[in-house]
Amino acid sequence: MTDIRDDVRIGFHAVFEHEPDGLWSAPGRVNLIGEHTDYNLGFVLPFAIDRRTVVGVGLRDDRMLRVASTFADEMVEISLDALAALSTDDTGRELSGWSAYVLGVAWALGLAEFGADLAAVPGLDMLIDSDVPVGAGLSSSAAIESAVALALNDIWQLGLDRPTLARVGQRAENIAVGAPTGIMDQSASLLGVRDHAVFLDCRSLEAQVVPLGLDEAGLVILVIDTGVKHSHATGGYGERRAACERGAEAMGVESLRDVSVADLPRARELLDDVTYRRVAHVVTENQRVLDTVDTLRGVGSDEGAPSGPLAIGELLDASHRSMRDDFEISVPELDLAVETAVSAGAIGARMTGGGFGGAAIALVKLDDLSRVQVAVDNAFGEHGFSAPDTFVVRASDGAARN
Structure with a gap:
């Protein structure tokens, strides 16, 4: 800086x-x-x-x-x-x-x-x-x-x-x-x-700020930049947004915010397969955000059950599967990064950002960081992909005068 x-x-x-x-x-x-x-x-x-x-x-x-x-x-x-x-x-x-x-x-x-x-x-x-x-x-x-x-x-x-x-x-x-x-x-x-x-x-x-508690839990966020460039101004991003708007209109709501997981069976009856899957991703992703916030805050967790950042791995994994299969915005490099990181010991992993390239993130115990990085590097080499750029990021303060 x-x-x-x-x-x-x-x-x-x-x-x-x-x-x-x-x-x-x-x-x-x-x-x-x-x-x-x-x-x-x-x-x-x-x-x-x-x-x-x-x-x-x-x-x-x-x-x-x-x-x-x-x-x-x-x-x-x-x-x-x-x-x-x-x-x-x-x-x-x-x-x-x-x-x-x-x-x-x-x-x-x-x-x-x-x-x-x-x-x-x-x-x-x-x-x-x-x-x-x-x-x-x-x-x-x-x-x-x-x-x-x-x-x-x-x-x-x-x-x-x-x-x-x-x-x-x-x-x-x-x-x-x-x-x-x-x-x-x-x-x-x-x-x-x-x-x-x-x-x-x-x-x-x-907006509310939610404590992450990563340092206390001995965790870091590893960014895996695949090197596959994307642009929000062109291509599939706009198409996905249009599909969401079509789905909301067919469901008779202002936006997909007004559709719950319980409404998805009705959505399947009303929508074509592609539009339904786009809608399903947004609806289930909204619920995953709420569940992640509750988990980080320790809301509703059973005594002795994992809570905080150690307990959000499956939510991250489910988010990636939804983006890969329902919203279809992942690419092979991102899928490989996520699968390899989890196999090498990451708590959870997902692509992050608008998709069609870019980076994945993995929630990793600090003691496992080197192993995960080496595994991802090796996997990319074995698949003939260019080496990814991997680095740790920390939650930071926002914009400021310096």
């Missing part, structure tokens, strides 16, 4: 020839459980991780926004007047490329529902750096959006709270970037607390 901040300060001066007025950062996230439930107004349980995006911001004396990064050659600039014009018709699709994650946040702040007067704020220079892996399902995009949203909120003195900034980031990703994601990622990045998960009701947007 310190190295990234230093890199941003040095890089900012090199690119813009003046010092930044401040640095802000926001973490990526791991979703412990609750996949594709957020845009169905259900429940999710992510946590912020100790991999972060840092943005350096410097005030200008004109009306220009200039954005650069350590991972792209070109600097992108746009006038605030041009950005304000885009905000009047609720479209940010003229923004493109990596800078849409940054400029899209400024654009979204100017929408009527968020209320920033883009005609009355100063221009800015911004430089982005990050150690959140891109395309791994750890929400590198939300880390950018959340860091920028917090920075603009502070430096433009907008006075918005963090749940509102999460909605700003979501709007930027949905419209400016064109990815039909829910609000989970930005919420985790902005609301995270060290050694806690964020239990988010995506209908009410009520």
Whole structure:
């Protein structure tokens, strides 16, 4: 983290020839459980991780926004007047490329529902750096959006709270970037607390922090980045969302949040097989989130029975099976990572993120960590897959000024 901040300060001066007025950062996230439930107004349980995006911001004396990064050659600039014009018709699709994650946040702040007067704020220079892996399902995009949203909120003195900034980031990703994601990622990045998960009701947007207790239990979260890149802005993500919407309409409800496990027999009668399986995943995944929260809190556990993080393994395993078989968003590399980790002693494992690539997570006893990592590396080699990147993440605090 310190190295990234230093890199941003040095890089900012090199690119813009003046010092930044401040640095802000926001973490990526791991979703412990609750996949594709957020845009169905259900429940999710992510946590912020100790991999972060840092943005350096410097005030200008004109009306220009200039954005650069350590991972792209070109600097992108746009006038605030041009950005304000885009905000009047609720479209940010003229923004493109990596800078849409940054400029899209400024654009979204100017929408009527968020209320920033883009005609009355100063221009800015911004430089982005990050150690959140891109395309791994750890929400590198939300880390950018959340860091920028917090920075603009502070430096433009907008006075918005963090749940509102999460909605700003979501709007930027949905419209400016064109990815039909829910609000989970930005919420985790902005609301995270060290050694806690964020239990988010995506209908009410009520958030609670739930103690994870991993250190006390001698457990770690191992990320297994398969190296298979994915993109939410294209392909199967949008198709899955459309299937959920069709299922809700056929069931006569506003969203799949209103369908319970007890309703699934009726859903099977009403829906074609594919749509039913998409619905079944979301409905059962919502229940798994609730069960995981109760287990972590020790609610309803019998005396002497496992509780806390040691007892959630089967819920993680069931989540992966559901994503693999019903939602069909896994890939062979993810399945191999999960199966191998569990066989080598992991408490439980599942793919995390939107799917079609990215990373799996495994809940592992610290004493078993090396064995699980070696087993996964060997399995990938035996199957002819490129070696995965495996690393431990810890539940971290959310976005902050640094």
